[in-house]
Amino acid sequence: MQATAASGAASLVSAAAAVTPAISLQNVVKTFGEFTAVKGLDLDIRQGEFFSLLGPSGSGKTTVLRMIAGFELPSSGRIDLAGRDVTRKAPFERDVNTVFQDYALFPHLSVAENVGYGLKLRRTSRGDRRRLVAEALEMIRLPHVADRLPSQLSGGQRQRVALARALVLRPQVLLLDEPLGALDKQLREQMQVELKQIQRTVGITFVFVTHDQEEALTLSDRVAVFNEGLVEQVGTPEDLYERPSSRFVASFLGNTNLVEGELARGLTGSDALLSIRPERIRIRQPDEPLEAAGMSSVEAVIEEIVYTGPSTRFVARTSAGQKLIVQEQNDSRASSAHRGDRVRLEWSSRFNYTV
Amino acid sequence: MAAPTIKPDITSDSTQAPVAARSGTGDTISRVLHARPKLRLAGLLALPLAWLGVLYIGSLILLFVTAFWTTDTFTSKVVPAFTLENFVEIVTVPAYQLTALRTIGIALAVTVLCAVLALPLGLYMAKVASPRMRAMLAIGITLPLWAGYLVKVFSWRITFMSGGPLDWLLAPFGLTGPGYGTAALIITLAYLWFPYMAVPVYSAFRQIPDNLFDASSDLGAKPWATVRTVAVPLLKPAFIAGSIFTFSLSLGDYIAAQFVGGKTQVIGTVIASNINLNPPLAAAFGTVPIVVVVLYLFLARKSGALKQL
Incomplete structure (x- = not known):
């Protein structure tokens, strides 16, 4: 099963490689004085994909986005858009548009004028402009706010107007700099669905900067995980979550149990660092027999229980002192382990990922 | 034991003599005022309003009244009467008309010159300069405000002097300075009032978020288009606020005109030369800049800019 998924991904890669990437970064370096924000980055982003740059703040992801937009020029390296070198080009010469973190709507212009700003600069005729602006506002389901000023809109509405203003120009690539960061949780989840739908409808390449791993996993076709100016791993959400290539990726994307030393040796026979996702682990009675062949198991004591609604998180510790977190769905199969209980933790050995 | 006897004492004291029963004069006044907000307000504003009303508005009203008086041609004495003669003279005599229009023109030119200089300087200070450079420029701009007016005007008189520093500087290019006259007057006034334009424009520039400029460029605007369609509209209130100072101060100035204006007559110089000969006429002419500034x-x-001050 794992093998077919991998080969499926591989054939996808070879098919896409034949097409010119929408964006190609080659050995891009960016320094600000003493500080190196991006350290020699190579990255290809394919036509039409929803690509996320994920990483903690200060990892260089926003700097990469700003270099693609043209707000910053790379210290060295090369940036191609659809096969054309744009490394030293100004923002107004690039066929990309940006949705800014705090929207950057022009406060002195109405919503319609904001959305029509780029069209006006392109000298689109007045009639076409009116039609395109109306269509764009229709797409974001806000046709009734055309004459309002940005200050008269709610945060979610501003966010959508910023999206319409960038998309109305039909760029090759849309850059989104943490566009949902300022919204509350509920609105953010609603906007995620909408963004994904809009991306599918318009078919434009989206490059999405976020520090929210859940958001990146939910929205993206592929994700690049940034850490300290370097890309740690590029892959589909499943690749990154199930097969993290580094300790950083494993711990940054969701919770994981990182196991090394004696326990790791016992489980896999090698010294390599292991990542075991908490939701893969089951809690059994110590005397219960193994469910099936090919299972890993270890005895532990439950130290802490945290109830979170749909699931419960258990903190367990083995006799050797290794802490293991177990996430259990609160369904009919939920264990009734208590604090201090001696239990046996069990999971399929195929979920032992060496990092 | 002392403590147990003192403690009940305190409680009984505070029940017998509550705070409100204190009876100093200040306490009485405070108590009376507390219940009467209008009286409180009157007490607060009486003095400043008297100052404003009697000395400031009052003197302006006196000026206006004087403008309707007349002067005895033989004795040069002011005769209180009611005549529109002075205003008729100002409006009909071409020399006065021209002077008024010239003064307004000079004030407008000074304002435009200040605005044109303040825009790039404000942009540089707010968006490009390092914090250190920004502080130095801020000091540089405001420093002349602390120098004496006469000193500054006099230094410009020397600068524009025939064969003076400006001529000397321009000589290698085969040029000479404008000499004393309208151009020198406009430059000098623009120098004098520039801080009043530069400071609001700079602080308004600082309030424009950087990403508005990024957004404009991102949407296809070249730098000049960004300045025209984003910066200038957002700076409009600052320009108008600054222009109120540059315009009205230029309109009322007469010393600079005397020092560097050469033969250029402005409203101020006409008033100054009539102040002893014909005070009612000077007063009538003095109402012109007031009316213009009020307009x-x-x-x-009406532009709505003052609401954002």
Whole structure:
């Protein structure tokens, strides 16, 4: 099963490689004085994909986005858009548009004028402009706010107007700099669905900067995980979550149990660092027999229980002192382990990922 | 035991003599005022309003009244009467008309010159300069405000002097300075009032978020288009606020005109030369800049810019 998924991904890669990437970064370096924000980055982003740059703040992801937009020029390296070198080009010469973190709507212009700003600069005729602006506002389901000023809109509405203003120009690539960061949780989840739908409808390449791993996993076709100016791993959400290539990726994307030393040796026979996702682990009675062949198991004591609604998180510790977190769905199969209980933790050995 | 006897004492004290029963004069006044907000307000504003009303508005009213008086041609004494003669003279005599128009023109030119200089300087200070450079420029701009007016005007008189520093500087290019006259007057006034334009424009520039410029460029605007369609509209209130100072101060100035204006007559110089000969005429002419400034403020208010000050 794992093998077919991998080969499926591989054939996808070879098919896409034949097409010119929408964006190609080659050995891009960016320094600000003493500080190196991006350290020699190579990255290809394919036509039409929803690509996320994920990483903690200060990892260089926003700097990469700003270099693609043209707000910053790379210290060295090369940036191609659809096969054309744009490394030293100004923002107004690039066929990309940006949705800014705090929207950057022009406060002195109405919503319609904001959305029509780029069209006006392109000298689109007045009639076409009116039609395109109306269509764009229709797409974001806000046709009734055309004459309002940005200050008269709610945060979610501003966010959508910023999206319409960038998309109305039909760029090759849309850059989104943490566009949902300022919204509350509920609105953010609603906007995620909408963004994904809009991306599918318009078919434009989206490059999405976020520090929210859940958001990146939910929205993206592929994700690049940034850490300290370097890309740690590029892959589909499943690749990154199930097969993290580094300790950083494993711990940054969701919770994981990182196991090394004696326990790791016992489980896999090698010294390599292991990542075991908490939701893969089951809690059994110590005397219960193994469910099936090919299972890993270890005895532990439950130290802490945290109830979170749909699931419960258990903190367990083995006799050797290794802490293991177990996430259990609160369904009919939920264990009734208590604090201090001696239990046996069990999971399929195929979920032992060496990092 | 002392403590147990003192403690009940305190409680009984505070029940017998509550705070409100204190009876100093200050306490009485405070108590009376507390219940009467209007009286409180009157007490607060009486002095400043008297100052404003009697000395400031009062003197302006006196000026206006004087403008209707007349002067005895033989004795040069002011005769209180009611005549519109002075106003008729100002409006009909071409020399006065020209002077008024010239003064307004000079004030407008000074304002435009200040605005044109303040825009790039404000952009540089707010968006490009390092914090250190920004502080130095801020000091540089405001420093002349602390120098004496006469000193500054005199230094410009020397600069524009025939064969003076400006001529000397321009000589290698085969040029000479403008000499004393309208151009020198406009430059000098622009120098004098520049801080009043530069400071609001700079601080308004600082309030424009950087990403608005990024957004404009991102949407296809070249730098000049960004300045025209984003910066200038957002700076409009600052320009108008600054222009109120540059315009009205230029309109009322006469010393600079005397020092560097050469033969250029402005409203101020005409008033100054009539102040002893014919005070009612000087007063009538003095109402011209007041009326113009009031009109200017009215237009500024209509533009909506004052609301954002």
